[in-house]
Amino acid sequence: RFQHIEKNRIDLAMSEIGKRNDAKDIYKEASLNLGADLYLLVSAAQIGNVSYARINVIPLNPEFSKLRRDVDVKSMIMMNIPLLLGREIIMLHERMPVKAKILRKYSDNQFLINAGQWHGIKSKRYQADNGDWIDIVLSGRKESIVRIQGKKWKPGDIILINIFPEIKELLNGIVDNISRNTVYKYGIENTLLKGTDAGKRFVEGICIVNTGGNICLPGYGAFLSTHYLGFRDVSPDSTGIAVSSTSIFLQFLLPELITGFSINFFPWVKDSDKSSSLQGLQIFLWASLPFTFSTAYMDQLAYLYKSSRILPPFFEDKDIMAGVLSFLLPGGGYFYKGRRVEGWSFYISEMSLAGYGIYCRDSKRKRLIAFSALAVVKIIDIAWAYFVRSSFSFYNREVEREVKKVSYGLELRKNPIDGNTFYTSLNYKY
Numbered sequence: 001r002f003q004h005i006e007k008n009r010i011d012l013a014m015s016e017i018g019k020r021n022d023a024k025d026i027y028k029e030a031s032l033n034l035g036a037d038l039y040l041l042v043s044a045a046q047i048g049n050v051s052y053a054r055i056n057v058i059p060l061n062p063e064f065s066k067l068r069r070d071v072d073v074k075s076m077i078m079m080n081i082p083l084l085l086g087r088e089i090i091m092l093h094e095r096m097p098v099k100a101k102i103l104r105k106y107s108d109n110q111f112l113i114n115a116g117q118w119h120g121i122k123s124k125r126y127q128a129d130n131g132d133w134i135d136i137v138l139s140g141r142k143e144s145i146v147r148i149q150g151k152k153w154k155p156g157d158i159i160l161i162n163i164f165p166e167i168k169e170l171l172n173g174i175v176d177n178i179s180r181n182t183v184y185k186y187g188i189e190n191t192l193l194k195g196t197d198a199g200k201r202f203v204e205g206i207c208i209v210n211t212g213g214n215i216c217l218p219g220y221g222a223f224l225s226t227h228y229l230g231f232r233d234v235s236p237d238s239t240g241i242a243v244s245s246t247s248i249f250l251q252f253l254l255p256e257l258i259t260g261f262s263i264n265f266f267p268w269v270k271d272s273d274k275s276s277s278l279q280g281l282q283i284f285l286w287a288s289l290p291f292t293f294s295t296a297y298m299d300q301l302a303y304l305y306k307s308s309r310i311l312p313p314f315f316e317d318k319d320i321m322a323g324v325l326s327f328l329l330p331g332g333g334y335f336y337k338g339r340r341v342e343g344w345s346f347y348i349s350e351m352s353l354a355g356y357g358i359y360c361r362d363s364k365r366k367r368l369i370a371f372s373a374l375a376v377v378k379i380i381d382i383a384w385a386y387f388v389r390s391s392f393s394f395y396n397r398e399v400e401r402e403v404k405k406v407s408y409g410l411e412l413r414k415n416p417i418d419g420n421t422f423y424t425s426l427n428y429k430y
Contacts, residue, residue: 001096001119001165005034028058037061040089044081051078055088067092075398079181087174087401090167097129098161105155109147113159116142120163129160175399179316182398186311192230198313201229210297211290219245222296226304237303239420243344244296251285251292281359288351291329295347298325298335306338309394319386326385333385338392341422346381350374 013030031039041056055071073084100115115121116139126134132150139145153159184190189198209228213221222244223236255263255278263274267282274282305312314321322333331346357370390396 001093001098002037005036009034028060031058031060038064038067042085046078049076051075051081053081053085055085057092076394077181077185077398080178080398083174083178083181087171087178090170090174091401093165094167095164098163100159100161102153102155102157102159103143105153106145109149110137111146111148111153111155113144113146114142115161116140116144118142120165121161126161126163129162132159134159134161179399182395183311183315186309186394187315188229188310188313191310196230198229202313205229206294206297211293214244214248214293214296218248219296222293223300225297226300229301231304231308234304234308236300240296240299240303240340244292244299247292247296247347248289251289254285255282277359277361280361281355284355284358288354291351294329295331295335295343298329298332299340299343302335302338302340302343306392311392311395312336315395318390322388323382323386326382331381333382334388337385337388337390339388339390342384342388346377349377350381353377 010030013033014026017026017029017033027039027041038057038059038061041058042053043056044051044053046052052072052074054073057067057069057071059065059068071088073081073088075081075084098115098119098121100113100119102111103114104112106112118141121136121139121144123136123139126136128134128148128150130151132148135147135149137145137147148159187198189196193201205225205228210222210225213225215221217224219241220236223241226234255267255274256265258278259273263278264271267279267286270279301312304310318337322336325332325336326334326346329347330350331343334340334343334346353370353374357367357374360366360370389400
């Protein structure tokens with residue numbers, strides 16, 4: 001929508017104004033002399049480890065007065081500052097239509113306008129701001145022959161065409177670069193596991209290492225297994241250990257608790273007090289222990305990622321990875337994105353529905369309801385894991401442009417005086 005002024009003209013205008021002693025605002029005067037519609041004044045500074053920058057959008061043409069704004073960005077990564085500024089400049093053009101002037105009239109409804117392919121015009125039909133239809137007869141680089149149906153137009157008239165800049169691809173490219181820089185700084189591959197195949201260790205930790213740790217020390221073994229990913233001199237999350245340990249012991253003891261400890265402890269042994277339904281549930285609970293071990297491991301990792309300001313492996317493809325992990329583990333994608341409460345919620349829901357469906361093997365209706373509900377919950381688990389944002393605030397601050405109008409929060413905070421407390425919040429930005 002705007003065309004920049006050549007750098008040599010800017011340098012010449014600045015040097016001429018710089019020689020004068022009466023110049024109060026050389027940037028504004030230079031822009032006025034150059035006939036600019038608006039100019040951007042960019043300033044930057046660094047305080048400690050944080051880089052700051054500001055764009056002052058200053059319109060000189062009254063037609064663009066609504067574009068006046070001051071935008072501030074900041075980052076812990078200096079390389080992200082020009083990308084953040086570039087994103088703001090792109091967003092300046094959002095929903096800005098093509099403003100074309102009628103240069104010549106050929107017939108009652110055929111005209112030459114000063115907008116063409118450079119402005120995004122293609123050989124198709126568009127609608128003007130006043131509702132008139134515009135057919136593009138022939139489009140050049142910066143001029144087009146058009147046929148306009150509607151009011152009587154004449155040379156010199158200004159027409160607004162509802163063609164808006166295609167900024168999505170540009171924005172996605174910038175966000176990808178910001179994310180790549182952020183992952184490089186905070187990713188476990190470049191921090192704790194330099195020179196090591198972090199992805200391989202991550203998979204081995206889930207499938208092998210943490211299984212052995214949890215067999216030896218249920219719950220706490222999940223924390224000890226995080227050392228395999230390079231975490232040193234860190235403390236475990238006691239709440240996570242308590243939840244995972246309780247889950248493991250329930251999987252061993254739930255059938256015993258249901259029957260008052262009257263059945264044989266081992267699932268492969270059938271006795272007179274153990275019904276087929278109960279034995280099926282007991283087999284399921286023992287067979288699904290690896291899922292619980294892995295969930296406990298992912299929970300401790302989520303806690304350490306957040307407290308240590310580290311990002312997990314493959315985080316450049318975080319959404320795909322979260323969906324894959326939720327497909328393999330109940331709630332796995334949420335732990336990967338640091339969302340522990342949601343992770344445990346999906347884990348408990350899916351395990352409960354699966355266990356109930358197996359226990360109701362003699363009731364076709366109950367089994368169908370349980371497994372149908374499980375399928376719905378699993379689909380939601382995978383889909384939401386893909387779309388939900390991560391809870392790593394140090395990453396979100398770099399990548400996200402601004403806080404959404406409406407957002408929610410759910411977290412567990414430790415308090416040595418009052419104990420552990422759940423906090424939930426609903427925020428509205430105005």
